[in-house]
Amino acid sequence: MNGSLILFYLLATAIVVFSIASVVDRRILRAAIYLLVVLVAIAGLLYMMGYQFLAAVQLILYAGGVVVLIIFSILLTSQINSRLDAPKLSHIVGAFATACTGVSLTLVAVYSFAFKRTDLEPVVVNMRSIGLELLSVEPSGYALPFEVMSILLLAALVGTVFIARKARS
Amino acid sequence: MNLTSQIPLTHILVLSALLFFVGLAGVVIRKNLITMLMGVELMLNAVNINFVAFNHYLFPHRLEGHFFALIVMAIAAAEAAVAIALIINIYRRFHTVSVDDIDELKY
Numbered sequence: 659m660n661g662s663l664i665l666f667y668l669l670a671t672a673i674v675v676f677s678i679a680s681v682v683d684r685r686i687l688r689a690a691i692y693l694l695v696v697l698v699a700i701a702g703l704l705y706m707m708g709y710q711f712l713a714a715v716q717l718i719l720y721a722g723g724v725v726v727l728i729i730f731s732i733l734l735t736s737q738i739n740s741r742l743d744a745p746k747l748s749h750i751v752g753a754f755a756t757a758c759t760g761v762s763l764t765l766v767a768v769y770s771f772a773f774k775r776t777d778l779e780p781v782v783v784n785m786r787s788i789g790l791e792l793l794s795v796e797p798s799g800y801a802l803p804f805e806v807m808s809i810l811l812l813a814a815l816v817g818t819v820f821i822a823r824k825a826r827s
Numbered sequence: 828m829n830l831t832s833q834i835p836l837t838h839i840l841v842l843s844a845l846l847f848f849v850g851l852a853g854v855v856i857r858k859n860l861i862t863m864l865m866g867v868e869l870m871l872n873a874v875n876i877n878f879v880a881f882n883h884y885l886f887p888h889r890l891e892g893h894f895f896a897l898i899v900m901a902i903a904a905a906e907a908a909v910a911i912a913l914i915i916n917i918y919r920r921f922h923t924v925s926v927d928d929i930d931e932l933k934y
Contacts, residue, residue, distance in 0.1 A: 666834055674842065693868065709879060715900055716900065720904075727907055728911070743858065752855060753853075754852065760851065764844040765844065773885055776885065776886055781887065800894050811905055814905035815908075818909050821916055
């Protein structure tokens, strides 16, 4: 056992435990905080795999942006101490059955497939290679998705302002 | 740090499968729009883990999974912003965010 092995299983346990807590807890603000823990642990996992830029984006965008938006909307729409109604038993059984079936099907698929690694030389992931590939117009570049993404973000910005503005009476 | 020699790919896939179906169960169980959105975020993150793990373990000579995960993150952020604008607007009109009580367009 060495450090990164222990760290990986620690992060994996944290992700599973806190995601279940976030789904089960009836105090909605606590559920949001558990979601924050899950997102930070996933950022740690990305960092361990050597994608530092992606881990930073995960922290900034999810932990810093989406969770703050969610907590903000929780505070706008419900009391801090309010508890959600207990879900119906049939819903709990249905969700549990769906999740168990899905997980077992996925496990069968994962363990019966032989994953094969390429023999090609791994690319060095640093800011320079990420920036060059993201803006490259070569067949292997990602300039088109980058531009499509910027249009999507503009559309989301305009749509959000339009939806959330107060209608004039 | 290099994980590939120490942890098999299947362990990461099992982790992301668990996370995905916990998120799915959250969407099914919950009646509150905000908590349903949180379930969707869990599912998107599980997908992201998969993309990055496949990139890291099987195709380290390209950055395809990396950029796909980046795009999924941007779309998730846009989706969360639009969803929360809708939720705030629904709350203003119906004074609730429970999906059981928002049935104006039904029947």
